[in-house]
Amino acid sequence: MASEPxxxxxxxxxxxxxxxxxxxxxxxxxxxxIEKESAxxxxxxxxxxxxxxxLGQRGKTARENAAEFAAHIRGLGIETWLGTTPHRLHRExxxxxxxxxxGAAAARSLLGPAIVxxxxxxxxxxxxxxxxxxxxxxxxxGRLHLGASAVGEPGADLGSHVAVIGGGDNAFDVSRMLAEKxxxxxxxxRSQSPRAQPVLVERLRLYQISGLVQVISGxxxxxxxxxxxxxxxxxxxxxxxxx
Ligand SMILES: Cc1cc2nc3c(=O)[nH]c(=O)nc-3n(C[C@H](O)[C@H](O)[C@H](O)COP(=O)(O)OP(=O)(O)OC[C@H]3O[C@@H](n4cnc5c(N)ncnc54)[C@H](O)[C@@H]3O)c2cc1C
Numbered sequence: 001m002a003s004e005p006x007x008x009x010x011x012x013x014x015x016x017x018x019x020x021x022x023x024x025x026x027x028x029x030x031x032x033x034i035e036k037e038s039a040x041x042x043x044x045x046x047x048x049x050x051x052x053x054x055l056g057q058r059g060k061t062a063r064e065n066a067a068e069f070a071a072h073i074r075g076l077g078i079e080t081w082l083g084t085t086p087h088r089l090h091r092e093x094x095x096x097x098x099x100x101x102x103g104a105a106a107a108r109s110l111l112g113p114a115i116v117x118x119x120x121x122x123x124x125x126x127x128x129x130x131x132x133x134x135x136x137x138x139x140x141x142g143r144l145h146l147g148a149s150a151v152g153e154p155g156a157d158l159g160s161h162v163a164v165i166g167g168g169d170n171a172f173d174v175s176r177m178l179a180e181k182x183x184x185x186x187x188x189x190r191s192q193s194p195r196a197q198p199v200l201v202e203r204l205r206l207y208q209i210s211g212l213v214q215v216i217s218g219x220x221x222x223x224x225x226x227x228x229x230x231x232x233x234x235x236x237x238x239x240x241x242x243x
Contacts, residue, residue: 005030007112009099011086014042017118018069021078024116032110033073033080034101040073040080041066042120048152081105089115123147128165133223143231144224148174158183163233163243165189165221172196172204179207186241187215188233216241 008024010017013035024031039045047062057065073080083104092098092111099110125146129135138144148170150156160183164175167189173196175185185207194201194215207213216235225232227242234240 006114007032007110008114008116009034009086009101009110009112010116010118012042012118012120013037013040013070013080013082014118014120015044015066015069016120017042017116018073020116020118021073022076025076025078031078031116033078034084034086034099035080035082036085036103038083038104040070040082044069046147046149048149048154081108084108132221135221135224138224138231151177159230159243160184161186161230161243163188163231163241167191167194167196167217169196169200172200175213176200176204176207179204179212182212185213186243187213188219188221188235188241189215189217190220192218 005028007030010021010024010031010033013033017033017035018040021031021033033040041063044051044062044066049061050059051057051062051065054060054065060068081101081103084101085103086099086101088100090098095113096111097113097115099112099115101108101110123146129139129144129146135144139146145151151158151162151174158178158181162178162183163186164171164178165188167187171187171189172194175187178185187204194217204213204215208215219239220236221233222236223234225234230242232240232242
């Protein structure tokens with residue numbers, strides 16, 4: 001008599017968790033995806049931009065890719081627990097783990113020989129928001145956007161001047177996209193030189209030369225204040241810009 005395939009819980013239903021589920025399923029195991037949000041997709045679900053890094057998916061947004069990955073998982077009948085978070089993991093015996101989870105459905109437990117953790121990375125902006133006066137309030141009012149996705153949303157109201165805070169890939173890429181739309185941009189970065197890939201820095205330089213973009217280095221943001229429908233950004237060491 002064939003024995004039941006081993007159950008393998010996968011914590012996190014982003015692209016990594018879904019890919020892992022596909023592989024385990026193909027190997028004849030029984031993966032179960034445990035995802036705290038109400039849908040599969042992880043960070044890719046939030047991105048309105050084309051993902052230029054996946055073969056065979058040219059022009060498709062990361063959000064579309066995420067939806068296709070999720071449809072693939074559903075099509076294979078891979079069990080998925082949405083709105084669920086594990087809260088306890090303990091060793092049942094030498095060869096089995098027990099994982100207790102709770103959330104949208106009733107509390108449930110799983111017993112398996114292995115557990116996959118695919119919880120992704122956390123967005124670093126959250127800590128930043130808590131350290132800057134009024135930032136949380138501005139974010140709640142929709143005048144401060146965390147992460148790179150807001151700028152690419154269809155119909156986003158960008159105004160005529162956007163302050164982009166950060167000196168990494170996202171900051172430089174988003175600034176270039178804004179400049180391409182004719183929006184004036186001030187990039188504010190803590191470090192003296194950008195952390196972004198040189199190619200992204202170079203792409204923005206064109207707009208710096210034309211005066212549409214200014215890059216302010218070695219400064220941090222102290223506070224945000226209301227300025228009509230915009231935001232006044234107060235910098236450390238004095239000075240402010242309105243965006
Ligand atoms: C605006 C934007 C643009 C991007 N552009 C690109 C691009 O062009 N190309 C590219 O390759 N990548 C891009 N990325 C990054 C890409 O989305 C991520 O690299 C990818 O989603 C990482 O996949 P992951 O599965 O490792 O993690 P995540 O996508 O972060 O997924 C982790 C999942 O785990 C869940 N989770 C976390 N903790 C728990 C828990 N305790 N219990 C249950 N579930 C939990 C989360 O809810 C999430 O669904 C972009 C991201 C954003 C936001």
